[in-house]
Amino acid sequence: MPAVPAVTLAPTGALADTLARPLRDLRISVTDRCNFRCVYCMPRAVFDKDYPFLPHAALLSFEEIERLARLFVAHGVEKIRLTGGEPLLRKNLEHLIERLATLTTPDGRPLDLTLTTNGSLLERKARALKDAGLTRVTVSLDALDDALFQRMNDAGYSASNVLDGIAAAQAAGLAPLKVNMVVKRGTNDGEILPMARHFKGSGVVLRFIEYMDVGTSNGWNMAEVLPSAEVVARVAEHFPLVPLEAHSAAETAQRWGYADGGGEIGVISSVTRAFCGACTRARLSTEGKLYLCLFASAGHDLRAMLRSGATDADIASAIAHIWQARDDRYSQLRGSAAAQELGAHRVEMSYIGG
Numbered sequence: 001m002p003a004v005p006a007v008t009l010a011p012t013g014a015l016a017d018t019l020a021r022p023l024r025d026l027r028i029s030v031t032d033r034c035n036f037r038c039v040y041c042m043p044r045a046v047f048d049k050d051y052p053f054l055p056h057a058a059l060l061s062f063e064e065i066e067r068l069a070r071l072f073v074a075h076g077v078e079k080i081r082l083t084g085g086e087p088l089l090r091k092n093l094e095h096l097i098e099r100l101a102t103l104t105t106p107d108g109r110p111l112d113l114t115l116t117t118n119g120s121l122l123e124r125k126a127r128a129l130k131d132a133g134l135t136r137v138t139v140s141l142d143a144l145d146d147a148l149f150q151r152m153n154d155a156g157y158s159a160s161n162v163l164d165g166i167a168a169a170q171a172a173g174l175a176p177l178k179v180n181m182v183v184k185r186g187t188n189d190g191e192i193l194p195m196a197r198h199f200k201g202s203g204v205v206l207r208f209i210e211y212m213d214v215g216t217s218n219g220w221n222m223a224e225v226l227p228s229a230e231v232v233a234r235v236a237e238h239f240p241l242v243p244l245e246a247h248s249a250a251e252t253a254q255r256w257g258y259a260d261g262g263g264e265i266g267v268i269s270s271v272t273r274a275f276c277g278a279c280t281r282a283r284l285s286t287e288g289k290l291y292l293c294l295f296a297s298a299g300h301d302l303r304a305m306l307r308s309g310a311t312d313a314d315i316a317s318a319i320a321h322i323w324q325a326r327d328d329r330y331s332q333l334r335g336s337a338a339a340q341e342l343g344a345h346r347v348e349m350s351y352i353g354g
């Protein structure tokens with residue numbers, strides 16, 4: 001458990017880490033469970049019936065999440081993304097969203113409150129999520145071809161099921177809607193063009209993500225990474241693209257617009273073009289550990305503070321000290337001896353959230 005710091009740091013909304021990066025985004029994992037077994041995230045051979053998923057009592061309660069979120073917002077967080085595992089598996093998630101939707105930044109602005117989902121339960125839940133105050137959603141979809149999609153999720157879910165969820169989210173006004181596709185060379189790179197064609201002109205922003213070496217169970221191999229530059233070239237061959245300005249310095253995706261006005265795509269090049277220099281993200285695991293990097297091997301146990309009677313001032317001060325000491329930049333170091341050392345014990349993405 002992080003010690004209560006001797007020097008108390010009250011929130012100023014302007015924290016910076018050792019590389020002068022502010023704290024702006026918080027990703028909260030609300031469950032470590034998932035109904036999919038995506039081959040690159042929760043391979044069935046590892047996440048089987050004997051896998052030690054967390055017991056319910058280990059999870060942060062909605063009250064605990066809200067309390068921590070409020071402290072992070074006081075420190076400068078403007079965007080909260082709920083993730084997992086599959087966040088829509090967490091019972092009554094709308095009740096958590098209702099609580100988080102009441103938070104505002106120190107200067108009174110509403111938060112950007114979003115969620116990443118595999119989409120399988122979205123058709124049923126989109127309206128309730130919107131009514132609870134969710135701003136928008138990101139849906140993961142790796143292929144339109146059903147046989148391939150089923151091979152990738154390894155749990156028998158159809159692409160049409162996810163597409164119905166996307167349509168329901170659009171109808172509910174959860175906009176702008178983004179779709180994330182993880183590209184694995186030799187597995188689903190043949191789906192790049194069909195996906196681009198499908199979502200072009202639909203108002204959905206399709207983003208291609210380089211396959212990453214998260215966790216230690218997906219057997220990652222550089223040969224299976226298709227660099228974003230190649231994705232852009234493949235799309236541009238059929239649909240001419242023009243580069244677009246980033247919305248903000250901390251944006252992870254590079255944006256490209258269809259020259260004919262049919263909307264835009266994005267590429268997230270975590271492997272070939274590290275964006276650690278602008279990384280303003282903290283991650284809260286399902287059991288309340290604060291991780292400073294997707295590739296971190298250890299977290300700071302805020303749940304222990306919550307459950308041992310620490311005051312808001314104690315916890316806020318601990319968060320400030322932890323963030324001020326942050327020097328993580330794994331993707332920039334990837335391939336170096338330092339990164340290999342750092343990466344040997346990294347946690348699974350389904351545990352700390354994408």
Ligand code: SAM
Pocket residue numbers: 034040041083084085086087116117118138139140180181182209210211212213214218349350353354
């Ligand atoms: N279950 C939800 C979903 O799939 O959208 C939320 C959690 S998932 C861990 C968040 C995101 O991480 C998804 O878009 C997923 O595709 C992505 N992801 C998981 N493993 C990845 C990997 N090895 N490389 C790149 N992205 C990955």
Ligand code: SF4
Pocket residue numbers: 034035036037038041042084085086118140350
């Ligand atoms: Fe589940 Fe999302 Fe991981 Fe796929 S990427 S196994 S849907 S948590």
Ligand code: SF4
Pocket residue numbers: 275276277279281292293294295328329330331332
């Ligand atoms: Fe941020 Fe870590 Fe990813 Fe770099 S490797 S962008 S520091 S999460």
